[in-house]
Amino acid sequence: MVKNEIFANDELVKDSRIKNQLYQEPNTKLLGFPLRLHFYNLARPEIDSILTEKFLENESRRKRLTAILSKKQFDQYIYSKKEFNEWIKRTGEAPVVLNKEQAVKSVNRLKSWYWNNGWFNVEADYKVLPIENKEKRAKVEYYIKPGKPYTLDSLTTEIASPALDSLYQSNKTESEIIAGTQYNTIAFNEERDRLSDLFRNNGVYNFDQEYISFDADTVDTNHKLNTTLIIKNERNNIGDSITRTPFKIHTISKVKIFTDYSFANRNMPILDSATYRRYELFSFEEMRYKPEAVTDAVFIRPGMIYRDLDRTRTYNRLNSLRVFKYPNIQYTPDPSDSTNTKLISNIFLSPLPKYSLGFDFDVSQSNIQKFGIGFGGSFLIRNIFGGLENLELSGRGSIASSTDAAASADKNRFFDITEVGADLKLTLPRIFLPIDTERLIKKYMAPFTSMSLGFSSQRNIGLDKQTFSGILNYNWNPSKQLTNSLDLLNIQYVRNLNTENYFNVYRNSFEELNSIAQRSNFNFSTPGSDLQIPEEADGFIDYVINEDRTNTGLENEDYLNTLDIYERKLRLTQNNLIFASSYTYLWNTRENLYDREFSRFRFKLETAGNVLSALSNVFNYPVNDQGNEKVLGVAYSQYVKTELDFIKHWDLGNDQIFAVRAFGGIAIPYGNANDIPITKTFFAGGPNDNRAWQAYDLGPGSSGSILEFNEANLKLAFNGEYRFGIFDQFKGALFVDVGNIWNVLDSRTSKDVVFEEFSDLEELAVGSGFGLRYDFNFFVLRFDIGFKTHDPGQPEGDRWFQEYNFNHAVYNVGINYPF
The missing domain is CATH 3.10.20.310 (membrane protein fhac)
Incomplete structure (x- = not known):
């Protein structure tokens, strides 16, 4: 069988709900090609006879192989042949042979679907039609005559228990059965569910759906349905006799x-x-x-x-x-x-152990490290103060081998990257505030308060850094779909430890700076050589800043580029003090890992520095060389940041899903800051973003990724992906990724990186490609290939399909789906 077609009143039916009623479907196809069928056909149908004739009955070959392999290995060789043949059959898909019994069952199921949707006089039949010029190929056509549908007219009630009747009358406006609409069995089932929930949530402890029934009259009603809702009294079994008593409110x-x-x-x-x-x-x-x-x-x-x-x-x-x-x-x-x-x-209540100990271990690889080993542990104390509070102490550490020789001080060590960290977290099952929040946040919303302190230290990763953090968070869930999270305080102090290594890490910046220096009047310590890092590189920047431009011998463009390099170095090497608050709204209709159709919306608003700014007149903060106020010796960050993220999945049936994502984010510095801390900026590219570019390699704007780590404070991203089954647990995907990052309302001024007007949307990068995934049920191993379709880093007129080939493709490996 190669095709099914359904005709209702001689018109071809395209409604997937109706087509899904058929029991027998043709072989599945990938882009119109029956891949699994052809794979199945690779298997040998008479494998036992073939192996017997080829190996067992051919004595000379059997003796020769037995002498080479031994008898046990020879038997295993024959067995592996059979198993491989069976694997091909299991992985492929056998030809769908037309089954008339299945066709009859499909007819009955079609009639049932129409009947359940109001066409009580439906007629259905089918025909098997051979395909011209294709031997042993046929299609099945199904013919439906629905007739005139029935609509709901009147609804009367026979409710024996006064308590139930009173509840019903008070809530009948919420009924799922609406006069004037076409009959639908689902509506009656939903009304039965509604009434059961209504009664059991209003004191009727022993009520069950079996007490609800509907009586429909369709005799001489001109396709109108007169319905009676019947709810009987409670049934009581006393010995061999049955009595009925009215339901009561408990x-x-x-x-x-x-x-x-x-x-x-x-x-x-x-x-x-x-x-x-x-x-x-x-x-x-x-x-x-x-x-x-x-x-x-x-x-x-x-x-x-x-x-x-x-x-x-x-x-x-x-x-x-x-x-x-x-x-x-x-x-x-x-x-x-x-x-x-x-x-x-x-x-x-059965208590869990008061103390709990956990460990974890992982192996990783990234663009910073060739090979890394991570380990961690946690110690949990339950009910530490007797009020159901939990205290958790966790630690983590890792060692790795760097991909960049500049990152390591010791070139002879394989493991030249280290990171250690620790966190202390106290969780309270309530909103911990000096005011009563019960009116706004009910206890059924499962409120929690979390207080945490953290420390981490990285060595030989770029500039190296230490991070101290403290968070006061409130979390509550008004419904299964909705989560609210409020960071009342999120304090982060980042201290860079190895700032003299800056130009070793950011080599592109150094190469540009060195090239400018060669064209200047700068007095090199060794004429004709490159700038020495760090003293001479920093000395050249000081020379340009402090000397009159005409004396430096630099053109205006070189002079401005040097200032840009200085500003970026200043931003990336300065310590950060972030005193922030944020609110996150998350709506997610996905109920479990296996949901195939759902939507997810996330909104986040974050502000930083406002409290410290308000106290500036009280404490009279000192000021740094750039005019920024300092707290604890660090210029504090001040900004507002917002993010919008929307994801939607549609289940198309037959193991097909279409998924989209839209993301927009912007962070605007103001007050005490001219730019955003690098930990709060956006980047583009990577296996979960635009897959035609490596992470941090896309943007900003049309600059062409001139830096090692490209980031900015405005981001737009849009993704679309068509996912389909191939065979067994192997899945495929076709995708298109669109997006870029820009600078806006901050210290960057270069036209290539700044978003100034809507015409800059022409700088959106487009990547497209395909992927292969294997579903292990509890996680998905993903391999995607992305091609640069529209590259804004290229000159105008040369941006579309210029590097659309495997030589310039980006190969991504990831765990689980990108969105």
Whole structure:
């Protein structure tokens, strides 16, 4: 079978929802070619007979091979032949042989789909048609006559329990069944779900969907559907007899929390107990938890009506604390209640070990290091203060071999890069502020406060640096899709340790500076030689800055380029003090790793330096040579930065996905700063960005990547990717990446790197290519090849498809999908 076609009232159907009803599909194709089928055909259909005739029955060949390989190796050789043949079959796809039984099942399924969407009088049939001039090839055509659809007319109710009827009448405007719309079975199922949720979240503890039914009248109604909603009373089995009683609204009379329950101590006596706001807490040993902390994580409250939602929220909150194993919540009737409407909630908590130790190890490679080994460990103390707080101490370290000889002080050592770091983090299960935030951030939003301190030190990586950080963060989740994160304080101090190595690291800057110096009147220590690093290179910059330009012998362009090099060196070698606050809004409809269709939107706003600036008149900060105020001997950064990031995935069916991403970010310095700290700027290129350029090799603007590490304070990026299955776990992709970085509203003035007007959007770089991926289920190994399609670094008129070949392609290896 090579093709399926569906016709409804003689018109070809293109709706994928209808086409997906068919049981039998032709062989899958990649760009119109049945790759897996052809791969399957490489297998030998009679492999056993072939091997027997070729090796086992041919005695001379068998003896010769046995003498060379030994009997055991010969048997293994025959076995491997069979296994390889089976692997080809498993990886490929067998020819789809037309099955009339499957066609009949497809007809019935098509009829069912139309019926469930309101066409109750649908008729369907099929025909098998041979393909002309192609022997043993046929297609199947399906013919549908839907008839006239039925629409919903009236809805009446027969609800036996007064309590349920009252709840229904109060919420009937939210019904999924709407008069005047075409019948749809899904709407009736959704209405059944809605009513079940409505009742179980309003006190009807023992309600189940089986009590809901619909009776539809279609006799002589002119294709109108008159529907009756029927909800019966609760069924009670007493011996061999069945009785029915009206449903009642249940309330919670008591909440009992067992804080250290285990199977082993289930029959042991209670040794400690406490009462807090009508909650009863019990412990088989001495109580380890503050009652107010435990009850704050419980949404089931004494005196309130029963709600499924409260149980779900309690499960989620207790699990998020990382203090208890999976909690167990049970409800039992209150024996002291004669009305049979009160419930006792028993919550059994099983503590995790108070102390936990973890280790990790990894091997890496990057554009900075040829080979690296990383290691780390963490020590977690749960419930450290008795209020469900967690304290975590983590350390990390790495050793690596550099790709740049300039990065190492000892050229004879293989491992010439080192990094160590440590972090201390305290997590509180509440918003820690001197004001009450309960009105804005409800406890069902799972609020957390995190306080962390960190230190890291890098050696022989560029300029080397030490970083000190401190963060006060608040995080809360109003819904499953929405996450809010607020860094009230994010303090970072970066200290460069090896600034004299600057021109060894940034060789392009040095080459340009040296070339300018050769054209100047500068007095070299050794005439005819290059500038010596660092003294002579820095001396030439001082010479240009302090000497009148006419005395330097430099043209104006060389003079300005020298100032640009000086400014970049000053920025990249200066220490940074960042005193920032930020807010991040994240909306993500992806529920798990296997979701194929979802959207994700992230917005982030960050500001820095405003608090320090406001205190400048109070503390009278000293000023550096550039006129910037200093705190702790460092000019503090002041800027505003924002990012917008949107990702959307569409499931096209048949193992096909179309994914897009759009990103925009800008960071604007002001006040005490003329530029952005390099840790807060943007870069372009790399395996997760524009894959036709290496990371940091794209931009800014049309400058042509003249520096080793190109970064700027404005970025636009757009990506589109079509993903498809090839065979087995191998996936393919075709992609187009668009984007660039620019400088805007900062100290850079060169026209090539600055975004001045909308016409500069012509400098957007375009990369395109294809990729191959292997899905290991828990992660994806990715290999992408990107080609420079539009290169803004080339002269105008020579930007499109000038280096569109494998010699100039960029090969990317990554883990998981780029977006």
